[in-house]
Amino acid sequence: MIGFYHVYKQYVKESYAIYDINLSIEKGEFYFLTGASGAGKTTLLKLIYKEELPTKGQILIDSVNINLIPRKKLYKLRRKIGIVFQDFKLLYNRTVYENIAIPLVVRGYRKSYIDKMVKNSLSLVGLNHRKNYITSHISGGEQQRVAIARAIAGNPIIIIADEPTGNLDTELSIEILKIFEKINNNGITVLIATHDNNLIRMFSKKTIELKQGKLISSPTKEKQQWIY
């Protein structure tokens, strides 16, 4: 599904945010991505949806080398991936409904279908009662759930979530992760960056761990080494 081959990322000279990463993420699986603050989790995710370009190395998604995707076709990649951003990236002056509908509107779906999908996502994250609130008028945790609902709404084949429970209490975190599990059961690949070791322990999924940009543990490490 996702393959990293000797991927490096340098934002500034002499310092690597991502260093020689080889990684294979398999279709339909559920992964945690963990590591200390500044380890490179967000950077790794950004490389997947091509918000950042690798300094060196190749990244394959769905058998496509994303380095070779021209910017005109980039939207095709992005439509495959549902993203929950660490900083939410919501339109705070629009309603909750409008925010969740964006990926669907952008795909040109019919109003009635959009309505249905948004309602679905909203009830999954338990925010039906906030549907028509302006997004700046809801609490931090509620905003985070709106971000999750938006990522789910577009029917992606991969879901990437960057600290999706950072603003949620333990119970809600577990509930949200159960939602991700449910989505995963439908065959969607899930990759969640988190620093919450309790959650990782509780759900015992495959875990990828970064340390200062380097991969220090990965469920498919042996396989990786076999490739090269």
Next chain:
Amino acid sequence: MIGFYHVYKQYVKESYAIYDINLSIEKGEFYFLTGASGAGKTTLLKLIYKEELPTKGQILIDSVNINLIPRKKLYKLRRKIGIVFQDFKLLYNRTVYENIAIPLVVRGYRKSYIDKMVKNSLSLVGLNHRKNYITSHISGGEQQRVAIARAIAGNPIIIIADEPTGNLDTELSIEILKIFEKINNNGITVLIATHDNNLIRMFSKKTIELKQGKLISSPTKEKQQWIY
């Protein structure tokens, strides 16, 4: 230090974000504020630094009824309080240094003094190596630490932090809370909103719990009832 007397807050009709809260926060103590997502934690904090006005009720800070502070004098209240915002509220196009210096610059301090204070705060949160980075170029957890450093820098008598560890891994969270503890040992009142029950358990401080805007447990509840 901080007193709430029958405080109500309504953002929209028929729905209370804060409902009849009586609370007394004592000088030099360390409090956790907890409750589920949407329980009213952020709202309660906003009432303290007067970003929101209570719909009903009185709030006393340092023996001053903040309802009666005219907007021209509001800065005096704000200078007493160091705030870590849930959404950081950093200037992302400025450097880390500039962000932390803001509360000091605003108070009109000398450059050399500001330099010293910023350096202090930076090393407290472990970000000396990011001093001259543009704030949008550092990781989410690093940004959160910048927000903490800024709150500390201004030498406040009260520190309010809204989910200051939401983007940090467990180790770093503990470290940051130890910093808050150290600050508290110097006589500064600390009030931290968090949903991380592990942290609350680990540090065993006084805990204020909210549920749907109502106070359901408070270390000074008996006293409160005695007042009325």
Next chain:
Amino acid sequence: MDLLKKSLSNAINNILRNKLINFLCLGIISFTLLTLGIFNYISYNLEIFTHNFSKNIEAIFYFKNDVKEKEIKAQISKIRKSLLVDEVIYKSRDEAETSFLSQFPELKYILTEFDKSPFPSSIEIKFKQEESNLTTKIISFIEDIEGSDIIESKQVNIDWAKKVLYIKKFISITGIFLSGILFFVSVFIIYNVIKLNIIYRKEEINILQLVGATDWYIKFPFIIEGALMGLLGGIIAGILLIILIKLIPSYSDFIINILKDIISLKKIPLKILIRLLFFGTIIGLISSLFSLKKFFKK
């Protein structure tokens, strides 16, 4: 089609949402277009003016004394064939004498001394007015006839026509030049305003890109918005132009006389320049104080 409809409603919404910036932009566009419009108006009126002028072009050709009737007849029929010509009036020598006498009967005694009419025979040509570009053609036509060796002399108000033609040419050239410059200026300005709009909505664009919008989906509202703003600017400029042109003539004499008196002096006193700086600063101060006041109200 659906995208167009959505983009149009999006654009209108955006124009309404960012009222302030779009208000400014509209003002600038209107002003630029107004200048273009004024220029166009001047060109147009000059064209009418030169066209009207050709209406007045009448040429009289006097034949040499020894020219035969036959030659004259041939010349006249040749002239009649031209599409430019409306009417050709032939005056023989005798007719010329008769008409002279009818105007100045008291001078009859002078003419009695000649045994033959002393006036040359002549043709008077009146030109048609329908064709465009008439004046140029008429000028070359007249020069053509003049070249004929049976013509003694001509009398024609052609010099004025030539002058006007030159002016028209001059205006056309400077017009094209000026229009070009103004065009680039307005493109530059609107370009910057829309860039401002884009920067203003950078966050939104970024989000749209990240959730899989095509470039065109994002671009379209901006393009529609640009076009809409241009159109609105055009409408406003048109209205202003009409008002301006209806107003100016009432004050035209007054304005021109004053302009004349004033233009001849060309001293700018330092006082005025200093006053400009002073006023600028004061205006800036007052304005910023006002806008702050509103923002800092409770």
Next chain:
Amino acid sequence: MDLLKKSLSNAINNILRNKLINFLCLGIISFTLLTLGIFNYISYNLEIFTHNFSKNIEAIFYFKNDVKEKEIKAQISKIRKSLLVDEVIYKSRDEAETSFLSQFPELKYILTEFDKSPFPSSIEIKFKQEESNLTTKIISFIEDIEGSDIIESKQVNIDWAKKVLYIKKFISITGIFLSGILFFVSVFIIYNVIKLNIIYRKEEINILQLVGATDWYIKFPFIIEGALMGLLGGIIAGILLIILIKLIPSYSDFIINILKDIISLKKIPLKILIRLLFFGTIIGLISSLFSLKKFFKK
């Protein structure tokens, strides 16, 4: 003082940071001030014009035939006392005759028929030029002398002076009126631009307020910025004004002649209005396409 310095550097930084919006704002301010400047310039020149005019005012008063020398002397000394008067030249009847003869010696035979000089005695008054508001005073002064019963008649170029005075008054009044309107327009525009700047930096202002900045600390940079923009606008307007005024006179005759011809026509063809809309739309389209292109480049 320290705050002023910091605010100034802040303001300059902000102007440089938001180049685009401030560039637009500056353009608008400059244009407004330029208009104000042009008006001021016209007023100023009219003042000079009327002032220069008073230089040319010379009045000649002719005395009645039977007036005594003594009375004339008294009148002259009275006139001399006026601060307006530069020079008074008395011409007795004999002197008038002599000067007449020196100019027309061949007419001497006519004068021999009179036993006394047939010319009236007269005084010629030349007025000073230093004082402001001179013309009005001179007019009333002349009317005063004329009222005296020893004066037979006067000869003075006062009518023109009166006319110019009226024009000046008219210009002054419309000037005050127009300046007022323009002043409000520019305040309104800068007000909006600075409001735009404030909205643009709302987040920053909010943060500053939350970390304990005083209102003045936040307001000051904006005020300085407003004043600085106004000042810059004034400088630009001044430069433009100088250029404009140096340029116009070279083309003045040409411009005035064309203006005259054109103003008299007042037809706006639909063609021009449609062209405005079309151009507006095209300009908008091109501009938005351009600005998008830059943004969407990889």
